[in-house]
Amino acid sequence: MTALEAAGKTIELNGEGFLLDGDQWTPELAEALAESAGMGPLSDKHWQVITFCREDAAREGQSPGLRRISKLSGVSMKELYKLFPKGPGKLAARVAGLPKPQACI
Amino acid sequence: MNTATLTSPTADVTVAPAVPKPEPIAKIAIICSKGTLDMAYPGLILANAARMSGIDATLFFTFWGLDIISEETVDKLHVPTVGNPSMHIPTLVGGLPGMESLATTMMKKQMEKLDIPDVRELVEILDDSGAELYACRMAMDMFKRTEDDLLPQVKDIISAMDFYDKAAGAQILFI
Incomplete structure (x- = not known):
């Protein structure tokens, strides 16, 4: 377990860097989560993915897999890999404050 | 690597060195x-x-x-029905005409249902x-x-x- 200092608060993360308590997520925290994953500032395209992931997870009750994101978010698979070069399958959900996706695709 | 000895208020405990975290x-x-x-x-x-x-x-x-x-x-990749013990059908039956196509169609349908590409x-x-x-x-x-x-x-x-x-x-x- 690790912790992240953001906006004057201490936020607890699991061993893989995912939020322990998803309710703590805020847009400002997304920037801090991205930074903790070695990413630069979030672009509009990142936000398009994050917003889709959060809305989809709220509807479906689980984090979307990468193929689902590429099919439904309007951001292509190639772009997703450009936005999250260190692994879009995990990082999109991590920055969006969601648990690690269960889907293999 | 040496084993480290920690002194605690209650007892002397010998702790083996931690195994380094495996590289991802x-x-x-x-x-x-x-x-x-x-x-x-x-x-x-x-x-x-x-x-x-x-x-x-x-x-x-x-x-x-x-x-x-x-x-x-x-x-056109197929699911083999002959020489495949996991099919749980006798090899002779698996060799009947149409069995391989049937098994393949069934698997493809199931994959489609689960939205597997x-x-x-x-x-x-x-x-x-x-x-x-x-x-x-x-x-x-x-x-x-x-x-x-x-x-x-x-x-x-x-x-x-x-x-x-x-x-x-x-x-x-x-x-």
Whole structure:
């Protein structure tokens, strides 16, 4: 377990860097989560993915897999890999404050 | 490494040095040597999962594995019903005409229901993900195939020795 200092608060993360308590997520925290994953500032395209992931997870009750994101978010698979070069399958959900996706695709 | 001795208020406790945290896998190289539907998926899915996790992936298709990346065969991969104990049907029954098509259709239907992409789409996804796909030169010669027979996502036709060069630093998986 690790912790992240953001906006004057201490936020607890699991061993893989995912939020322990998803309710703590805020847009400002997304920037801090991205930074903790070695990413630069979030672009509009990142936000398009994050917003889709959060809305989809709220509807479906689980984090979307990468193929689902590429099919439904309007951001292509190639772009997703450009936005999250260190692994879009995990990082999109991590920055969006969601648990690690269960889907293999 | 020495064992460290910690002194606690209650007792002297000897603690063995912590095992260093294993290094995460940075690269995987998968050899796909089988051309049946059930043996095509594991390699492709594992390579895709690697890329989704930020792990580099290189795939080397050899022998029957070439069917996975050949234009003429990619949409026609079959589930074997003969010599496949996991089918749980007698071999003689599995050999009856139409059994293999039936089993293949059933598996494809189930995959569609679960929204699992077909093999052609999975190869496209892998290409988009930055995974590198290579065909084995010797197998290509044996099966009399040329570059024109392969899917456009295949990067090159290479030798086994070239494969090892491409796989430098990778964990190698044979399927």
